[in-house]
Amino acid sequence: MSALELYSPTDLADALRFIEREGKRAAVIASGTDLLPRMRKRQVAPSILLDISSFTDDLRYIRQMDGVVRLGALTTVTDLLEAPLFHANLSIIREAAELFGAPQVRNVATVGGNVCSAASSEDLISVFMALGASVKLISASGERLLPLKDFIVGKRETALRSSEILSEVSFESPTGHSWTAYEKLGRRNMLIISIVNEALSLTLEDDMRTIRSARFALNRVSGRIPALAVRTNEFLEGRRITEEAIVQAQKVLASELSLTSDFRGSGSYRTEIAQVFLKRLIQRCSRSLGGAS
Ligand SMILES: Cc1cc2nc3c(=O)[nH]c(=O)nc-3n(C[C@H](O)[C@H](O)[C@H](O)COP(=O)(O)OP(=O)(O)OC[C@H]3O[C@@H](n4cnc5c(N)ncnc54)[C@H](O)[C@@H]3O)c2cc1C
DSSP: OOOOEEEOOSSHHHHHHHHHHHTTTEEEESSOTTHHHHHHTTSOOOSEEEEOTTOHHHHOOEEEETTEEEEETTOBHHHHHHOTTSSGGGHHHHHHHHTSSOHHHHTTOBHHHHHHHOOTTOHHHHHHHHTTOEEEEEETTEEEEEEHHHHEEETTEESOOTTOEEEEEEEEOOOSSEEEEEEEEOSSSSSOOOSEEEEEEEEEOTTSSBEEEEEEEEEEETTTEEEEOHHHHHHHTTOBOOHHHHHHHHHHHHHHOOOOOBTTBOHHHHHHHHHHHHHHHHHHHHHHTTOOO
16 A cells, blocks of 8 residues: 655645646545545545645635625634625525534634535535536646636536636625525534535526526536526526426426435435425525515
8 A cells, every 4th residue: 555645834825836737637635525534434545635624714705795795715604694694585504504513613614625625415516506616726837717607518527627626606795685595404403414405696687586697506417416507597587586486496397307316315316305495495595685585
């Protein structure tokens, strides 16, 4: 068995030079709450761990400027819970953080690690997708910005290059008649692994009845990865919120999902829950805005 090395770079520039050189053999480690259990199960076997956890000055922040919210990759789930920003029409982030793991995990689990793990059960991916988030990827030769929906390319697969580190998740603050909400179903009350999780960002027209835009995202779409429910979103846009429209939207949603079965729940059970959550999320957002429900 070959020895596992740990590299602790002196600064971010050193980390980027290192990953440029050794990226194919190395794995970035933030807090390790996802990576270390996977290594123990031999699902991944990097030769070197590149430890970025000390770069809190560069990568741990929550900022809002010019209508854009920026979260550094090392922002923890507890940081999200404690931030005054995530109330009112951004309460979706606090809701997801409250349902995340247990306090010990929340205190260390990072935003960057959640997104880069690209696992179907992760809470923050659906939430960030519903918010239309982008990710900033940095390397020794520069940086690029990618919509999160294009970053997650498969189960446990991202568009991250071996020479890159994810430095930031950003999204525009919802404006106008907008609200956001999150729902999650698991098998217990703590340390909940999502059977289904769903996030919605909804904007209404001035009449407070017609949907101007809907960004609805959920985990395990097509049985694989979190994604936007594109056809359902298209169906909802421009519709008045009525019982009939919600029933139709639930049908569209069922037709675009192919949710898989496993020991946590069957595909048909997951689809039913997804439909119930869709209705609940539309009603919650609409009610919070004082509109029709
Ligand atoms: C007991 C327990 C409960 C959990 N509960 C939940 C839960 O309720 N909801 C949930 O969503 N998740 C949960 N998780 C999973 C895990 O905690 C989260 O995915 C967490 O956000 C991962 O962050 P991390 O800093 O530990 O990432 P790490 O484990 O350090 O890294 C995860 C992956 O991302 C890569 N990576 C990390 N940071 C970067 C970066 N900046 N740039 C490039 N690549 C990077 C790593 O190489 C690795 O592949 C749980 C885990 C445990 C052990």
